[in-house]
Amino acid sequence: xxxxxxxxxxxxxxxxxxxxxxxxxxxxxxxxxxxxxxxxxxxxxxxxxxxxxxxxxxxxxxxxxxxxxxxxxxxxxxxxxxxxxxxxxxxxxxxxxxxxxxxxxxxxxxxxxxxxxxxxxxxxxxxxxxxxxxxxxxxxxxxxxxxxxxxxxxxxxxxxxxxxxxxxxxxxxxxxxxxxxxxxxxxxxxxxxxxxxxxxxxxxxxxxxxxxxxxxxxxxxxxxxxxxxxxxxxxxxxxxxxxxxxxxxxxxxxxxxxxxxxxxxxxxxxxxxxxxxxxxxxxxxxxxxxxxxxxxxxxxxxx
Amino acid sequence: xxxxxxxxxxxxxxxxxxxxxxxxxxxxxxxxxxxxxxxxxxxxxxxxxxxxxxxxxxxxxxxxxxxxxxxxxxxxxxxxxxxxxxxxxxxxxxxxxxxxxxxxxxxxxxxxxxxxxxxxxxxxxxxxxxxxxxxxxxxxxxxxxxxxxxxxxxxxxxxxxxxxxxxxxxxxxxxxxxxxxxxxxxxxxxxxxxxxxxxxxxxxxxxxxxxxxxxxxxxxxxxxxxxxxxxxxxxxxxxxxxxxxxxxxxxxxxxxxxxxxxxxxxxxxxxxxxxxxxxxxxxxxxxxxxxxxxxx
Numbered sequence: 001x002x003x004x005x006x007x008x009x010x011x012x013x014x015x016x017x018x019x020x021x022x023x024x025x026x027x028x029x030x031x032x033x034x035x036x037x038x039x040x041x042x043x044x045x046x047x048x049x050x051x052x053x054x055x056x057x058x059x060x061x062x063x064x065x066x067x068x069x070x071x072x073x074x075x076x077x078x079x080x081x082x083x084x085x086x087x088x089x090x091x092x093x094x095x096x097x098x099x100x101x102x103x104x105x106x107x108x109x110x111x112x113x114x115x116x117x118x119x120x121x122x123x124x125x126x127x128x129x130x131x132x133x134x135x136x137x138x139x140x141x142x143x144x145x146x147x148x149x150x151x152x153x154x155x156x157x158x159x160x161x162x163x164x165x166x167x168x169x170x171x172x173x174x175x176x177x178x179x180x181x182x183x184x185x186x187x188x189x190x191x192x193x194x195x196x197x198x199x200x201x202x203x204x205x206x207x208x209x210x211x212x213x214x215x216x217x218x219x220x221x222x223x224x225x226x227x228x229x230x231x232x233x234x235x236x237x238x239x240x241x242x243x244x245x246x247x248x249x250x251x252x253x254x255x256x257x258x259x260x261x262x263x264x265x266x267x268x269x270x271x272x273x274x275x276x277x278x279x280x281x282x283x284x285x286x287x288x289x290x291x292x293x294x295x296x297x298x299x300x301x302x303x
Numbered sequence: 304x305x306x307x308x309x310x311x312x313x314x315x316x317x318x319x320x321x322x323x324x325x326x327x328x329x330x331x332x333x334x335x336x337x338x339x340x341x342x343x344x345x346x347x348x349x350x351x352x353x354x355x356x357x358x359x360x361x362x363x364x365x366x367x368x369x370x371x372x373x374x375x376x377x378x379x380x381x382x383x384x385x386x387x388x389x390x391x392x393x394x395x396x397x398x399x400x401x402x403x404x405x406x407x408x409x410x411x412x413x414x415x416x417x418x419x420x421x422x423x424x425x426x427x428x429x430x431x432x433x434x435x436x437x438x439x440x441x442x443x444x445x446x447x448x449x450x451x452x453x454x455x456x457x458x459x460x461x462x463x464x465x466x467x468x469x470x471x472x473x474x475x476x477x478x479x480x481x482x483x484x485x486x487x488x489x490x491x492x493x494x495x496x497x498x499x500x501x502x503x504x505x506x507x508x509x510x511x512x513x514x515x516x517x518x519x520x521x522x523x524x525x526x527x528x529x530x531x532x533x534x535x536x537x538x539x540x541x542x543x544x545x546x547x548x549x550x551x552x553x554x555x556x557x558x559x560x561x562x563x564x565x566x567x568x569x570x571x572x573x574x575x576x577x578x579x580x581x582x583x584x585x586x587x588x589x590x591x592x593x594x595x596x597x598x599x
Contacts, residue, residue, distance in 0.1 A: 031560025031578050034322075035431055036330040043330075060573055067554050067564035071380035074556060078563045081573065223383060275557035276369070276385055278428060279331030 004293035006047075006285050011244055011267055012130050012167035012192045014102045016047035020257065020285040023248050023271030024050045024106040024132060024171065025078065030095055032278065041099065045281030046270070049099050051092070053106040053134045054122075056114050058084035063215035068204040073223025073250065074272065075202045077216030080108065085121055093127055102129035104169065110140040112159035123164025132169040133160055133191075136198050147173035147198075150185035157189035169246065172196040172237065174226075179233050180240030187241040195246035195269060196237060197230040223272040224250040231263055238264025252280070254287025261288075262298050318548065318584055319436040326360045328559070332385075332428040334371060337419045338401060344483025346454065347406045347417045348391070351425050354399035361434030362461035363527075363550050363582040365389045367558040368404065370415050371424025377411035385426065386412040387555045389527070389581070391457035391487070392464055402427075405457045405484065431558045432581050435462050435525050435548050438469075445521040446471055450512055450536055452528020453477060456484045458550045458582075459527055463488055473515065475508025475528070509535040516543040526550070530591065537585040547585035551576055 006018030022045075029049055032040045061081030068075040083091060088105075096103050105122050109115035115133070122128055135147030135156055146152040153170070160168055170186040172179055174197040183194055199220025204213040212218070230249020238245050247260035248269030257268045268288075273280040335351040342348075367385035375383055392403035408414050419425060435458070438447035449472040451459035456474060463470040472493045476482040479501030485493060494511050495503025504511070509532060516522060516539060526536045527550035540547035553565040553576040560578035567576050569587045574580065 025563075026561055028560045031575070032330075034325070034578060035328055035559040037327045039330045061563060061566065064566055065554060066566065067556055067562070069381055069383050072375065072383055074384060076556075076562065076564060081563055081566075272556075275562055276383075277332045277426075278557070278559055278561075282331070 004286070004289035006289045007292060009266055011048065011246075012169070014048070014129055014167075016102065016267070018047045018285045018289070019261065019267045020046060020281050020288065021048045021104075021246065021267055021269055022046045022050050022274065022281060023269040024134065025052045025080075026271035027274050027281070028052065029099055030092065036278070043282060044099060044101050045274075045279055045285070046101055047285070048102045048104055048129070049096065050104040050132055050269075051096060051106050052082060053080050053108045054082045054085060054088045054118070055080060055108055056085050056117055058082065058087060065213060065215055066219075068213050068219070070202070070204070070221065070223075070225055073221055073225030075204055075214065075219040075221050076199070077214035077219035079216055085118060089121065089125065093125060097127035103127060104130040104132050106132040106134050106171070108134040108137050109156075110137060112155055115156055115159040116163040119160040119163035119166070123166035128166060130167040130169055130193075131160065131164070132171050132195060133157065134171050134198070136171070136173040136175070145173070145175070147182060148176045150178075150181045153182050154185040154189040157186050157191050161190035167192045169193040169195050171198055172233075173198045174229060174233055174249075175201045180236045183237040183240050183243075187243050191243060193244045193246065194237060194241065195248065197226065197233050197249045200226050200229065222250070224252055226250050227256065231259055234260055234265050235263040251284065254284055254289070254291050257284055257288045258291050258298075318546070321433050321579070324361050324363070324433040324436060324582065326357050326364060326430050326434075328357075328429050328431055329355055332367070332426050335402070335425045335427045337421055337423045337425055338396070339421055340419050343405075343486070345407060345478065345480040346484050347408075348403060348487075349406065349416070349419055350401050350403050351427065352396050352398050352401050353427060356400055356402075356427070357430065358393070358395060358400045360390055360393060360430035362465055363389065363434030363458045364430035364432050365558070365581060366402065366404075366427050366429030367431065367555070368416060369426040370419060371426055373415060374426075377415055379411070382410075382412035382415060384412075384556050385428070385558070386416065387558055387577070389458040389461070389550065390430065391460045393461065405454055407454050428558060432577055433579065434458075435550070435582050438462075438466060438523060438525070441469060445523055448473065448512065448515055448522050448524045450508055450524060450526035450528070451475070452508055452532040453481060454484070455526075455528035455532075455550070456487070457527070459525065460487050462525055463492070468492065471515065473508050473511045475506075475511070475532070476502070507535075508532065509539060512536060513539055516540070516545060521545075523547070534591055537588060540585055548582050549585050549588070550582045551580055553581070
């Protein structure tokens with residue numbers, strides 16, 4: 001059986017060897033090298049690598065328990081543990097730069113000022129191909145979750161845009177009343193691409209005590225459980241802006257990935273499926289290539 | 304800081320450098336085949352051939368397992384994620400390593416794995432994590448004391464296999480049905496305790512350990528079991544200034560450091576048990592401990 005070659009795609013001026021990348025926080029390339037060795041790098045499962053989200057200050061993350069399994073998915077309340085900006089730049093960035101895939105650094109700030117600092121310091125590093133802005137965080141100045149509101153999102157994007165010229169992906173949250181309106185605001189404020197969906201807010205109760213199970217109180221739902229919701233949001237956002245979209249949410253197969261492309265995405269993100277199969281990104285890329293070789297691309301159309 | 308925190312580091316042998324306690328996994332998951340599956344008292348033991356895996360995983364390392372079929376077909380459409388299991392024994396079969404896993408039905412994942420039959424496919428990734436240090440050599444006066452509580456016998460069995468006759472194994476179980484697990488070990492090197500006295504001594508395994516540590520010769524301890532047992536092992540070893548390595552358990556989604564879901568608190572902050580454990584030096588742990596429980 002011949003193996004279909006992946007079709008390259010352009011994202012923010014970078015030629016990617018295929019459309020499959022990782023969702024932020026779902027694949028730690030440095031940990032993977034420790035667990036699997038150099039084999040991971042030789043046949044890296046993703047055509048671009050998105051880092052775990054970094055913040056200005058180091059974060060320990062939420063107290064455990066951090067996980068709860070649901071039907072076809074899980075809820076996490078990890079809480080964005082990371083080394084902070086200085087630790088990331090000094091320790092992780094030089095090693096991530098050796099990956100044979102363009103590096104996307106995910107950042108999150110609690111205010112436009114913090115975002116400007118993150119974007120300026122990350123964007124000036126030549127190892128960084130793109131920045132992904134995680135807006136699933138409250139603005140400490142207004143108390144509003146940035147990504148839930150078009151005006152807040154625009155402010156955040158403008159802060160990053162003013163601080164660097166690095167291509168900017170805005171990672172949209174599905175926990176917004178009107179994701180296409182947020183997407184349009186990000187577009188107007190200077191985003192170069194959009195990625196969605198982040199996790200859907202969820203919770204679980206301890207079956208014995210009835211208390212909140214997760215250490216963070218609530219968490220984010222991911223996995224196939226959210227796929228239909230994600231697909232619709234990718235479709236709606238793709239029609240609201242002309243920006244390239246990275247579609248994700250419960251993708252487990254080439255078939256799922258083809259659906260997201262048909263709905264309007266340029267690239268697809270694999271996240272939770274990597275927990276079940278560390279090499280899922282590689283497998284999904286190959287399955288997608290085989291589907292496209294056999295059937296060509298199809299685009300979404302009215303029923 | 305606890306009293307133990309103020310003590311000098313225990314004397315005795317030195318832990319192996321962490322990365323030497325890791326046999327690396329092939330990238331991705333692979334299909335293994337169940338060779339045998341059978342009940343052993345309260346437990347079920349499955350043996351699976353893993354032709355794609357390394358022949359020498361380090362005792363204490365673990366694998367992520369999922370049934371090849373019917374995963375997600377249980378109560379509440381679960382299980383969804385693979386489940387982490389220390390390997391209990393590795394043998395060399397005609398097609399490569401054959402791994403033994405000890406199961407106890409505590410939820411939809413273990414329930415499904417417990418229904419695997421010979422010939423069934425098993426998704427497997429690993430070995431993952433850091434295993435036990437190699438115990439001091441035969442020439443050393445340091446005795447290796449292996450302590451297993453309940454299903455925590457699994458990594459202890461793998462280490463006992465490696466040590467052969469030099470292993471001094473202490474096992475504790477809730478009941479006689481659970482104590483059937485002890486039959487996997489060489490009987491002459493094994494001391495047994497049960498909560499109800501139905502097999503071996505009516506005692507906690509930590510009482511057996513306390514007696515062993517009271518003897519004059521040096522020792523190092525390797526333990527796996529429920530969190531309260533491990534905390535007691537840590538305290539006993541600190542009291543006797545004996546080095547101890549503890550294999551902990553935690554609910555995990557991925558097993559290879561990706562999800563940050565399995566962290567446990569240590570003196571140096573949260574560590575990912577899947578990457579920097581599951582075997583931790585007892586002196587790094589304070590208070591009561593143990594990873595977050597897996598969702599039942």
